[in-house]
Amino acid sequence: MTRLALRGDLLDFTGLPALGDVDSPAVRFRPDHWLLIEDGRIVAVQAEAPGEDWRREDHRGRLILPGFVDTHVHCPQLDVIASYGATLLDWLQTYTFPAEQRFADPAVARAGAELFLDALLAHGTTAAVVFATVHAVSAEALFEAASVRGMRIITGKVLMDRHAPEGLRDDVEGARRDCEAQIARWHGQGRNAFAVTVRFAITSTPAQLAMAGQLLQRHEGLYMQTHVAENTDEVRWVRELFPEARSYLDVYHRHGLLNERAVLAHGIWLDEADRTLLHDTGAHIAFCPTSNLFLGSGLFDWQAARSQGHGVSMATDVGGGTSLSMLRTLAEAYKVQALRGTRLTAWSALHAATLGAAQALHLDHELGRLEAGCMADLAVWDWAVGPVARHRDAVARGAVSPLPAQSLHARAFAWMTQGDDRNLVASYVAGRLHHHRTGSSGEPV
Numbered sequence: 001m002t003r004l005a006l007r008g009d010l011l012d013f014t015g016l017p018a019l020g021d022v023d024s025p026a027v028r029f030r031p032d033h034w035l036l037i038e039d040g041r042i043v044a045v046q047a048e049a050p051g052e053d054w055r056r057e058d059h060r061g062r063l064i065l066p067g068f069v070d071t072h073v074h075c076p077q078l079d080v081i082a083s084y085g086a087t088l089l090d091w092l093q094t095y096t097f098p099a100e101q102r103f104a105d106p107a108v109a110r111a112g113a114e115l116f117l118d119a120l121l122a123h124g125t126t127a128a129v130v131f132a133t134v135h136a137v138s139a140e141a142l143f144e145a146a147s148v149r150g151m152r153i154i155t156g157k158v159l160m161d162r163h164a165p166e167g168l169r170d171d172v173e174g175a176r177r178d179c180e181a182q183i184a185r186w187h188g189q190g191r192n193a194f195a196v197t198v199r200f201a202i203t204s205t206p207a208q209l210a211m212a213g214q215l216l217q218r219h220e221g222l223y224m225q226t227h228v229a230e231n232t233d234e235v236r237w238v239r240e241l242f243p244e245a246r247s248y249l250d251v252y253h254r255h256g257l258l259n260e261r262a263v264l265a266h267g268i269w270l271d272e273a274d275r276t277l278l279h280d281t282g283a284h285i286a287f288c289p290t291s292n293l294f295l296g297s298g299l300f301d302w303q304a305a306r307s308q309g310h311g312v313s314m315a316t317d318v319g320g321g322t323s324l325s326m327l328r329t330l331a332e333a334y335k336v337q338a339l340r341g342t343r344l345t346a347w348s349a350l351h352a353a354t355l356g357a358a359q360a361l362h363l364d365h366e367l368g369r370l371e372a373g374c375m376a377d378l379a380v381w382d383w384a385v386g387p388v389a390r391h392r393d394a395v396a397r398g399a400v401s402p403l404p405a406q407s408l409h410a411r412a413f414a415w416m417t418q419g420d421d422r423n424l425v426a427s428y429v430a431g432r433l434h435h436h437r438t439g440s441s442g443e444p445v
């Protein structure tokens, strides 16, 4: 039996913070508390130090949060992150498809999966919904690498049987066989879960979309991931390909792909009927602000999502997105909403990247809270790194005379807006340390 106690400022959520509420009662802040972990799970949270039979790590003065959940990110696209000068459709042709072709090679897929998962952990992200490539081996490599690390990963081979180059297309029956094999081998094995993964409506024939719907019908508890309404040219093309559908989102609905485990990236160009459909089916949108800004796709409307009651989680969408850092992503989310005239609190943003994502994925018994019973998937953060952020944090704490101390929200917002992977001290998956910044340790006491 392994027993570990972490000391720090514990921050998590007990409910959904209202969009503009800086004093939300759903925020749970427990400064200088101990988090007790036994056999990979949180067993208690307390103000008093535990007994001598607990191994202790003292992170006094640091933040401890549930590990971030990135609900939409592409493993093979680390090769093309930060590629210049394209919008969605030419970006796919010019950069992404050539990069994905490399993942047909099992050795490339394996090395790519390991690099990718370690990179997530080095950014404080402990769980993710991930796109592999069309090649079965690319998803298998992710499942294998996630199993070694004990991470909660949701993925599956990508379905695409048209409008993609040679070497990146499958066919309906071959894809069905590959998916069935992955479901049998990986779905529910350890912390792995299978997602029926339609790249987007453009790259799947109606026959393949129907097959994807059949998989969801046949197997209970599968996830579904895809892209929707990211870019206006894309939306136009979908309308040409599926003239019978009411909207882009409706293409997926008609093929039985929308359910309470469906994660759709972007959802920028949706209308009211679409948002109602998301609410009614329980599907939710993964908001990808760095990608949406970088590719110039548009500004996601969080207020409308909230008004119509569908879920929103946060995602980096690397490589259209420009960083695996969820803190950078949340900071960009604030700016996107500011351009729409809405102010996103740090609470709404952080909630969507932790408990909100866990709830949207029906994994909140396991992820997203610092509470007895949950897996100890955690990240330890410095409140500030570097002279400017440290000064700003001192101002927020009231340590710069004669300025009065600011609210907890002011401090958390400054952390979220200025922070990135340099702030990360350590990541734990199921209580096991997986990433530790060099030169900075939780001193045993």
Ligand SMILES: [Zn+2]
Pocket: 072, 073, 074, 227, 265, 317, 320
């Ligand atoms: Zn994407």
